[in-house]
Amino acid sequence: MPDYVEHRAGATEIGKLSAEAVVREYEAAAKDIEDLGVELVGHVKQCEAMSREALNVIEELKETAARYREEAKRVFLHIENCSLVTAQVRRTCAEMREKIAVTARLETKAKEK
DSSP, rough: OTTOOOOOTOOHHHHHHHHHHHHHHHHHHHHHHHHHHHHHHHHHHHHHHHHHHHHHHHHHHHHHHHHHHHHHHHHHHHHHHHHHHHHHHHHHHOOOHHHHHHHHHHHHHHHHH
């Protein structure tokens, strides 16, 4: 019998036995409730650990996203630089074609005279 109860003087034997049976059932239920609390604390600790791990993963994801952005910037600049070089090459080729054409026309005119 739990120490927080005691029989009263004058209680009948049946009353005492009934009271003991009921208090034992209550005590068993109270212990189950406490055990549930201990189990709940364990689950809370697991949740806290999962939360910490999730926060770490979130940081890693942010770092990965930042690296992707840097790589995108690098590729973007590389493509634009290639485009600029290609445009310059085309301009240079067009200028050379024009110079060659002008020279050829002048030579043709010189030969015609």
